[in-house]
Amino acid sequence: MPSACLIKVRGVVQGVGFRPFVYRVARELHLCGWVLNGEQGVEIHLEGPEPALEEFQRLLTTGAPPASRITAVEVQGADVLGLQEFVIKASERNERPTVRISPDLPVCDNCLRELKDSTNRRFEYPYINCTHCGPRYTVILALPYDRPNTTMKAWPFDEYCDREYHDPANRRFHAQPNACWECGPQLALWDASGAQIETQDPVAEAARRIALGEVGAVKGLGGFHLAVDAANADAVALLRERKRRVEKPFAVMVPDIATAAQLCEVDALARQALLSRQRPIVLLPKRDNTFIADAVAPGQRDLGLFLPYTPLHHLLFAAGEFRALVMTSANLSEEPIAIDNHEAVHRLAEVADFFLVHNREILLRCDDSVVRPAAGRVRQVRRSRGFVPEPVQLHKEVPPVLAAGGELKNTICLARGPFAFLSQHVGDLENAESFDFFEEAVEHLSKVLEIEPSIIAHDLHPDYFSTKWALAQEGVRRIGVQHHHAHIASCMAENHLDEKVIGIALDGTGYGTDGHIWGGEVLLADYSGFERAAHLAYVPMPGGAAAIREPWRMAVSYLAQTFGPALFEQGIPFVGELGWRRAATTLQMMDRRLNSPLTSSCGRLFDAVAALVGMRTTVNYEAQAAMELESAARRAPPGAGAYPLALERSDGCWQIGAGPLFDAIAGDLRRAAPVGIISRRFHNALVAIFVCVARSVRDESALNRVCLSGGTFQNAYLLDNMIRGLEHEGFEVFTHAEVPAGDGGLSLGQAMIAAHAAAP
Numbered sequence: 183m184p185s186a187c188l189i190k191v192r193g194v195v196q197g198v199g200f201r202p203f204v205y206r207v208a209r210e211l212h213l214c215g216w217v218l219n220g221e222q223g224v225e226i227h228l229e230g231p232e233p234a235l236e237e238f239q240r241l242l243t244t245g246a247p248p249a250s251r252i253t254a255v256e257v258q259g260a261d262v263l264g265l266q267e268f269v270i271k272a273s274e275r276n277e278r279p280t281v282r283i284s285p286d287l288p289v290c291d292n293c294l295r296e297l298k299d300s301t302n303r304r305f306e307y308p309y310i311n312c313t314h315c316g317p318r319y320t321v322i323l324a325l326p327y328d329r330p331n332t333t334m335k336a337w338p339f340d341e342y343c344d345r346e347y348h349d350p351a352n353r354r355f356h357a358q359p360n361a362c363w364e365c366g367p368q369l370a371l372w373d374a375s376g377a378q379i380e381t382q383d384p385v386a387e388a389a390r391r392i393a394l395g396e397v398g399a400v401k402g403l404g405g406f407h408l409a410v411d412a413a414n415a416d417a418v419a420l421l422r423e424r425k426r427r428v429e430k431p432f433a434v435m436v437p438d439i440a441t442a443a444q445l446c447e448v449d450a451l452a453r454q455a456l457l458s459r460q461r462p463i464v465l466l467p468k469r470d471n472t473f474i475a476d477a478v479a480p481g482q483r484d485l486g487l488f489l490p491y492t493p494l495h496h497l498l499f500a501a502g503e504f505r506a507l508v509m510t511s512a513n514l515s516e517e518p519i520a521i522d523n524h525e526a527v528h529r530l531a532e533v534a535d536f537f538l539v540h541n542r543e544i545l546l547r548c549d550d551s552v553v554r555p556a557a558g559r560v561r562q563v564r565r566s567r568g569f570v571p572e573p574v575q576l577h578k579e580v581p582p583v584l585a586a587g588g589e590l591k592n593t594i595c596l597a598r599g600p601f602a603f604l605s606q607h608v609g610d611l612e613n614a615e616s617f618d619f620f621e622e623a624v625e626h627l628s629k630v631l632e633i634e635p636s637i638i639a640h641d642l643h644p645d646y647f648s649t650k651w652a653l654a655q656e657g658v659r660r661i662g663v664q665h666h667h668a669h670i671a672s673c674m675a676e677n678h679l680d681e682k683v684i685g686i687a688l689d690g691t692g693y694g695t696d697g698h699i700w701g702g703e704v705l706l707a708d709y710s711g712f713e714r715a716a717h718l719a720y721v722p723m724p725g726g727a728a729a730i731r732e733p734w735r736m737a738v739s740y741l742a743q744t745f746g747p748a749l750f751e752q753g754i755p756f757v758g759e760l761g762w763r764r765a766a767t768t769l770q771m772m773d774r775r776l777n778s779p780l781t782s783s784c785g786r787l788f789d790a791v792a793a794l795v796g797m798r799t800t801v802n803y804e805a806q807a808a809m810e811l812e813s814a815a816r817r818a819p820p821g822a823g824a825y826p827l828a829l830e831r832s833d834g835c836w837q838i839g840a841g842p843l844f845d846a847i848a849g850d851l852r853r854a855a856p857v858g859i860i861s862r863r864f865h866n867a868l869v870a871i872f873v874c875v876a877r878s879v880r881d882e883s884a885l886n887r888v889c890l891s892g893g894t895f896q897n898a899y900l901l902d903n904m905i906r907g908l909e910h911e912g913f914e915v916f917t918h919a920e921v922p923a924g925d926g927g928l929s930l931g932q933a934m935i936a937a938h939a940a941a942p
């Protein structure tokens with residue numbers, strides 16, 4: 183006696199080979215019925231013997247396609263219709279964002295095998311893909327995810343691809359970007375002026391040129407990469423000079439895990455991250471004496487490694503005489519990544535020696551993602567390609583809101599129902615070039631998710647581009663959110679917390695409610711508001727923004743706070759090297775309160791320490807001084823102890839004074855203590871003082887949950903030790919992993935706070 187059931191599957195089940203998978207399993211089990219893309223996801227009607235129905239349900243979850251993500255399976259009884267076969271029914275047209283779009287996927291093993299098989303139709307075809315792999319988010323123009331709504335619409339199928347596309351038993355059934363040599367996009371090689379280079383094999387020629395030390399611009403999924411041989415010191419130096427990128431580390435693509443393990447310490451967690459379907463750049467501890475040129479990541483303990491993810495990457499490695507490639511976003515300094523062929527030639531003519539291009543348009547910029555294993559988990563540093571538009575699952579439903587994010591490392595966030603969708607990395611909105619990208623990101627994400635926000639959340643900083651943009655939008659409610667409150671709310675959201683927490687938010691810059699620059703904050707916070715419980719004591723930032731680029735200014739500021747005019751008599755080498763005149767001018771500037779805003783920033787404290795120990799007086803990229811201090815601390819032997827810091831109560835708030843810290847560092851410098859030891863003691867001091875503050879706050883508030891957020895927690899040494907220190911005192915500690923602790927995760931917190939204000 184046959185029975186019947188209706189199964190509804192939700193999650194990422196569209197564009198990932200889900201229906202063909204269902205079709206295959208149903209046929210194998212001799213079940214009849216149908217599958218379709220319904221309003222809520224995939225719907226399946228099944229008829230057959232009860233044991234086969236049960237087996238089907240088991241296989242549904244255990245054997246689902248690798249790229250799919252099932253969030254819920256709902257089974258209900260149904261009437262037996264007496265069907266005679268199993269079919270795939272046409273899509274219903276009213277698909278909603280509950281049918282979610284997949285992020286871009288790395289080329290799968292089956293396609294790789296065909297790519298290398300000289301008898302295959304798609305032998306060495308750089309755009310080979312199937313329902314399990316290939317571009318998704320970056321090629322979708324609109325919903326539903328069908329070929330005419332993708333950037334592949336310009337390439338009608340030939341007969342062969344068309345047959346595959348319509349055959350439910352084929353692994354390219356409904357593979358929207360399906361293509362082959364006959365009908366799909368083609369590669370071409372251009373010289374620096376954009377003129378075509380005559381060659382039979384553009385990939386082999388490009389690989390040959392890279393091996394000779396040239397700088398190549400290679401068109402990828404979400405933009406162009408600049409590629410050079412990572413072992414060639416001259417080529418890396420040339421790239422740095424032309425790209426005007428002085429010291430900021432480059433990421434390195436390696437052909438396989440074995441090469442990764444040669445270059446860095448790759449443990450189980452790192453391996454998992456490298457091989458994950460998002461194929462992010464993974465920051466890993468560098469080994470000594472590798473073949474990688476030193477200029478790839480100067481002064482850093484870590485190196486960013488990633489594995490090939492497009493067929494073209496695999497072809498380049500197969501064709502080229504190099505063991506690893508520097509692959510960096512093709513832009514000048516902090517501009518957005520280039521995506522259009524002619525735009526790329528125009529902007530990069532002075533940077534690249536040649537261009538490996540294809541004629542498929544890139545709809546959307548999408549940088550590579552960056553993660554870092556720290557304190558036992560893989561943590562997001564830059565959440566972009568491969569992760570977007572995968573949502574962050576929320577613990578409660580929210581109304582449609584858009585959050586505009588911060589200024590640096592900007593992302594936007596669209597939330598609705600139980601999901602928050604963060605955009606790809608938009609970048610630094612200090613650059614006019616990023617403005618268009620910001621607007622594109624908002625427009626595209628709202629379109630493909632079909633979310634029309636009624637509320638827009640923004641930072642309180644009046645001069646941020648994202649704030650001005652938000653305030654210029656009409657017909658919506660606008661809600662300003664304090665920067666560090668947003669950081670803590672972001673950490674709460676990703677950890678599904680709803681009740682008040684002790685939030686420790688440490689970062690470089692965030693506009694405070696008192697108009698000062700905050701960044702070393704302990705907040706009592708929930709989504710409805712916050713109280714400031716403690717902060718680093720204010721110090722002047724002589725020169726304002728110049729103090730961010732020139733850490734020596736912060737060192738002078740802290741030394742003046744600590745020693746007053748006696749700072750010249752401390753025998754501190756830094757002061758001598760700085761010169762009396764420069765120090766005196768800076769002191770005067772602060773005395774007269776000229777261009778010297780007050781700050782409680784933790785990032786600036788790191789800067790001051792880095793300058794004082796002689797590590798660097800100026801920086802070339804954001805957080806460089808802090809990253810180098812961290813590297814030094816991690817290299818130093820354990821058991822260094824901690825410097826003292828002062829704790830004082832004023833204005834109903836704990837103030838953390840750095841005087842004793844600088845006094846102690848000055849002493850260590852006179853004794854010529856190694857920088858690594860000083861750095862370790864400094865890190866340990868921060869841990870000790872914030873644990874101490876958390877205990878006091880717990881005594882007053884009876885709260886025991888601590889959230890750690892802000893860019894400073896991308897420091898693995900600090901994060902690891904802060905978690906240990908707090909847990910040792912019995913705190914429940916919550917941290918970021920799914921979204922960045924830095925400003926890339928800010929928009930999530932803004933969205934949650936604004937959603938709460940609208941519907942508490």
Ligand code: ZN
Pocket residue numbers: 289290291292293294310311312313314315316
């Ligand atoms: Zn494939």
Ligand code: FE
Pocket residue numbers: 665669689690691692892893924925
């Ligand atoms: Fe921040």
